[in-house]
Amino acid sequence: MGRIKKYTRRAFIVSSAAVAGGVAFGVYMSKKPLENPLKPEAGAVTLNPYLIIDQEGVTIIAPRAEMGQGVQSMLAALVAEELDVAWEDVRVLHGPAAQAYYNGELITGHAEYEDGKRSAWQEFVRDAMDVVPKTLGLQVTGGSTATIDAFEKMRLAGATAREALKLAAAERLTGPLRTENGQVIGADGSAIAYAELAEAAAKIAPPEDVILRPSSEWKYLGRDMPRVDMVAKSTGTAQYGADVRLEGMKFATVRINPHLGGGMKSYDASTAEKMAGVERVIDLGNGIAVVASNTWLAFQAADAVDIDWEDAPYPATTDGLFAAIEKTLDEAPNSTLRDEGDTSLIPEGATEISAEYRVPYLAHATMEPMNATALFTGDALEIWCGNQAPLVLADKAADAAGLSADQVTVHTLFMGGGFGRRAEADVAILAAKVAKAMPDVPVKVMWSREEDMRHDFYRPAAIARMKGAVKDGEAVVFDARIAAPSVTKQSMSRIMGFAPPGPDPAHVEGAANQPYDIANYRVAGHLADVDVPVGFWRSVGNSFNGFFHESFIDELAHAAGADPLQFRFDHIAPLSPPTAKLLAAVRDMSGWTGKTPDGIGRGVAVTWSFGTPVAQVIEVANSDDGIRITKAWIACDVGTALDPRNIRAQMEGGMIYGLSAAMHGEITFANGEVEQENFPDYDALRMGTAPVTEVQVLENNPHMGGVGEPGTPPSMPALANALFDLTGKRARELPLSKLFDFAG
Amino acid sequence: MAYSVIVNGQRFDVDLPGDVPLLWVLRDELGLSGTKYGCGVSACGACTVHMDGEAVRSCQVALEDVAGEVTTIEGIGTPDALDVLQKAWVAHQVAQCGYCQSGQIMQAAVLLAANNAPSDAEIDEAMSGNLCRCGTYGRIRAAIKTAASEMRGE
Ligand code: FES
Ligand code: FES
Numbered sequence: 093m094g095r096i097k098k099y100t101r102r103a104f105i106v107s108s109a110a111v112a113g114g115v116a117f118g119v120y121m122s123k124k125p126l127e128n129p130l131k132p133e134a135g136a137v138t139l140n141p142y143l144i145i146d147q148e149g150v151t152i153i154a155p156r157a158e159m160g161q162g163v164q165s166m167l168a169a170l171v172a173e174e175l176d177v178a179w180e181d182v183r184v185l186h187g188p189a190a191q192a193y194y195n196g197e198l199i200t201g202h203a204e205y206e207d208g209k210r211s212a213w214q215e216f217v218r219d220a221m222d223v224v225p226k227t228l229g230l231q232v233t234g235g236s237t238a239t240i241d242a243f244e245k246m247r248l249a250g251a252t253a254r255e256a257l258k259l260a261a262a263e264r265l266t267g268p269l270r271t272e273n274g275q276v277i278g279a280d281g282s283a284i285a286y287a288e289l290a291e292a293a294a295k296i297a298p299p300e301d302v303i304l305r306p307s308s309e310w311k312y313l314g315r316d317m318p319r320v321d322m323v324a325k326s327t328g329t330a331q332y333g334a335d336v337r338l339e340g341m342k343f344a345t346v347r348i349n350p351h352l353g354g355g356m357k358s359y360d361a362s363t364a365e366k367m368a369g370v371e372r373v374i375d376l377g378n379g380i381a382v383v384a385s386n387t388w389l390a391f392q393a394a395d396a397v398d399i400d401w402e403d404a405p406y407p408a409t410t411d412g413l414f415a416a417i418e419k420t421l422d423e424a425p426n427s428t429l430r431d432e433g434d435t436s437l438i439p440e441g442a443t444e445i446s447a448e449y450r451v452p453y454l455a456h457a458t459m460e461p462m463n464a465t466a467l468f469t470g471d472a473l474e475i476w477c478g479n480q481a482p483l484v485l486a487d488k489a490a491d492a493a494g495l496s497a498d499q500v501t502v503h504t505l506f507m508g509g510g511f512g513r514r515a516e517a518d519v520a521i522l523a524a525k526v527a528k529a530m531p532d533v534p535v536k537v538m539w540s541r542e543e544d545m546r547h548d549f550y551r552p553a554a555i556a557r558m559k560g561a562v563k564d565g566e567a568v569v570f571d572a573r574i575a576a577p578s579v580t581k582q583s584m585s586r587i588m589g590f591a592p593p594g595p596d597p598a599h600v601e602g603a604a605n606q607p608y609d610i611a612n613y614r615v616a617g618h619l620a621d622v623d624v625p626v627g628f629w630r631s632v633g634n635s636f637n638g639f640f641h642e643s644f645i646d647e648l649a650h651a652a653g654a655d656p657l658q659f660r661f662d663h664i665a666p667l668s669p670p671t672a673k674l675l676a677a678v679r680d681m682s683g684w685t686g687k688t689p690d691g692i693g694r695g696v697a698v699t700w701s702f703g704t705p706v707a708q709v710i711e712v713a714n715s716d717d718g719i720r721i722t723k724a725w726i727a728c729d730v731g732t733a734l735d736p737r738n739i740r741a742q743m744e745g746g747m748i749y750g751l752s753a754a755m756h757g758e759i760t761f762a763n764g765e766v767e768q769e770n771f772p773d774y775d776a777l778r779m780g781t782a783p784v785t786e787v788q789v790l791e792n793n794p795h796m797g798g799v800g801e802p803g804t805p806p807s808m809p810a811l812a813n814a815l816f817d818l819t820g821k822r823a824r825e826l827p828l829s830k831l832f833d834f835a836g
Numbered sequence: 837m838a839y840s841v842i843v844n845g846q847r848f849d850v851d852l853p854g855d856v857p858l859l860w861v862l863r864d865e866l867g868l869s870g871t872k873y874g875c876g877v878s879a880c881g882a883c884t885v886h887m888d889g890e891a892v893r894s895c896q897v898a899l900e901d902v903a904g905e906v907t908t909i910e911g912i913g914t915p916d917a918l919d920v921l922q923k924a925w926v927a928h929q930v931a932q933c934g935y936c937q938s939g940q941i942m943q944a945a946v947l948l949a950a951n952n953a954p955s956d957a958e959i960d961e962a963m964s965g966n967l968c969r970c971g972t973y974g975r976i977r978a979a980i981k982t983a984a985s986e987m988r989g990e
Contacts, residue, residue: 160933160970318929325934326925327918328870328909332935335869343864368853386852387873388860459874459882459935459969508872508935509969541875737929741975745932748971771879771967780960782973 159510174250351404404764427595433612460508478507512628549627602637638805693818704797746803844911854900881966
């Protein structure tokens with residue numbers, strides 16, 4: 093990561109003479125090319141915003157942040173595929189925060205199972221975009237969008253650069269020219285390295301209509317590619333935000349009001365200030381920061397500050413919060429994005445069932461606790477941290493330091509997990525405030541695990557009232573009313589200062605957009621106005637709606653006396669053949685017969701999210717020390733599988749994240765404070781409790797779908813359905829460890 | 837008062853209070869950032885290092901209690917000279933975010949030093965204190981088995 097230093101503001105000034113900037117190579121979908129933000133050093137050339145060529149070779153800019161999903165390798169492979177560079181020679185950088193790296197897929201939204209069904213999200217975002225100041229930009233890693241957004245853009249970047257390099261070589265070589273291993277090669281076999289041609293190529297007007305290679309010619313895409321970050325991550329040499337080290341750096345931590353959103357009445361730091369290694373205690377308004385010579389000494393001193401907090405702006409207990417959420421079920425819904433037939437009538441002779449489900453608030457608990465390092469020098473601020481939205485971060489940190497956004501440089505490092513948490517700017521804002529109080533001194537602000545868990549933007553708690561009916565083995569009514577605080581409205585308010593009005597599609601995703609053919613089908617979303625901070629948690633609304641929808645489908649299947657897998661297949665096949673094929677795939681993989689021996693239970697669930705349908709079968713078994721999750725089978729359909737091994741890893745990881753939450757995850761409140769502090773109160777699956785998993789990646793989906801999140805939603809209902817099969821007890825509440833005895 | 841510690845074969849004098857955990861000596865004082873902070877309460881294993889060949893949670897070992905030689909992830913192999921476990925980790929493409937992996941590798945190294953043919957149950961037993969929020973357990977298990985067979989000379 094050392095090279096990242098080259099793109100600091102200082103480097104920009106020094107090297108501007110050598111720059112061939114703004115050559116856009118027809119990469120952009122928008123009419124006006126955005127400025128190429130790369131300003132490489134002398135001796136290096138940039139052909140477009142995704143590429144730098146210098147004497148050492150080719151560096152590919154992957155402007156999406158690496159949080160474990162393998163995105164940097166994927167994006168580099170897209171460029172390398174067309175550019176003809178050897179994979180071992182590819183170097184990858186995250187690159188600067190810049191408008192040029194906007195994420196178009198966030199605007200267009202994912203494909204739904206039916207074309208034309210994209211509209212809800214599109215309309216919502218378009219409404220929002222009309223009013224978003226352009227300066228905010230959408231350089232965002234999230235929503236399982238990175239590869240889809242880059243699929244054309246980055247291949248075009250590679251292809252146009254390749255053609256420009258060939259044009260530059262045409263004067264010196266006799267054609268026909270071809271490219272291989274970072275060289276242009278003439279008909280007689282003589283070769284010129286890209287590095288030698290780059291300067292001339294940068295002066296050539298980029299060819300406009302480059303043809304992308306068909307998938308049959310792909311060398312890298314569609315294969316299991318070794319990840320570019322793997323050696324670093326196996327040797328402790330990968331640099332995460334927490335590992336940043338700068339000359340003269342101080343180590344700090346923060347302690348913020350545990351009544352989230354509340355301020356601070358007063359504090360007494362006299363004991364803390366006398367503690368070993370402590371340099372300063374800084375007033376942050378809603379808490380304090382301790383600056384010290386060592387992180388642990390800062391942790392100790394922060395605990396020793398005596399603070400009188402203001403109260404929380406929300407009900408002080410879990411019960412009070414659920415009551416506030418439940419109340420909205422009696423009010424008019426925010427959305428009825430699915431409303432077919434009439435769910436108020438129960439057809440003659442049908443069997444009616446109803447149920448209420450509840451799920452708790454959840455923390456992200458990324459493996460690397462929150463942190464950011466900042467240096468304030470009067471008229472500039474530099475920030476180093478792992479983040480999913482560098483432009484938003486720059487904007488918010490600028491406000492906090494009293495600067496304008498163009499005075500802020502954001503360096504994006506590896507993230508020890510993101511899961512949506514690192515889309516928030518709070519960490520950078522606090523670091524900016526600390527740095528401002530310590531001009532010219534770089535300060536690393538490291539949160540304790542306890543601070544991290546108690547100051548999250550949580551997955552909201554949610555309540556669903558479900559009603560349905562079956563007749564002749566079929567579902568004839570499905571009615572869901574889902575209440576929760578709105579992640580979209582809260583996070584947009586944080587980013588833009590206001591929330592767009594209108595139906596919130598993210599609140600009902602995973603329930604309102606599933607490919608079931610049911611004559612009377614309605615999903616209503618009720619938004620609760622509760623001020624506990626909520627945010628994007630891996631798969632967002634799908635994380636609770638998937639559980640509600642697929643648990644209740646299971647209840648309907650049992651009420652209909654049908655096999656739960658076949659019941660799903662029969663209702664899905666007419667609307668989404670690719671999704672039905674996934675159910676057939678997990679049936680075959682698991683050897684599903686619909687019958688399980690004593691002591692074994694199996695459950696199935698399927699959710700369409702982020703453009704990718706995923707079906708899972710989970711197996712549980714009784715053992716001497718409790719119930720174990722023994723096996724899992726996953727089938728997903730991403731349309732085009734660009735890196736199958738990585739897709740399998742994401743599916744399995746997404747499932748384990750969901751199973752961890754389903755078994756153990758619960759954030760509760762007392763006295764306005766989160767009660768959980770650390771992993772002993774918020775555990776996850778471990779080596780001995782995780783299932784042996786098999787994943788199949790199919791390619792029948794006509795659209796390319798995301799991979800980072802879709803593995804999470806079906807895991808929770810599949811587990812609950814398996815536990816029902818094992819015990820006859822229907823879990824309508826999470827976490828499951830409250831209802832079942834699991835083996836540790 | 838200054839303490840003297842031996843880390844990766846090198847001796848360091850450290851001027852910090854004796855109750856500072858080894859983890860924060862390594863990271864902040866010695867700049868060995870391969871050892872990670874995850875919980876500080878012995879619940880995640882991200883901080884695992886070796887002390888005289890035993891796996892210890894460096895967040896739980898006070899500087900004044902450091903006894904014997906400490907080995908960190910930086911001490912077992914480098915990008916240019918990977919240790920047998922690290923090779924297996926790369927071959928199986930184990931890491932996702934990678935933050936837990938230093939601790940996983942250090943824990944696995946101690947398991948394999950004592951037992952170069954561990955069963956699944958023995959792997960579970962040895963590794964269950966090491967959390968991975970990305971869910972890489974299946975590949976960790978496969979990599980441990982590959983490294984074990986390499987060590988057996990198979
Ligand atoms: S940081 Fe030491 S066990 Fe988690
Ligand atoms: S690889 Fe991310 S926590 Fe293990």
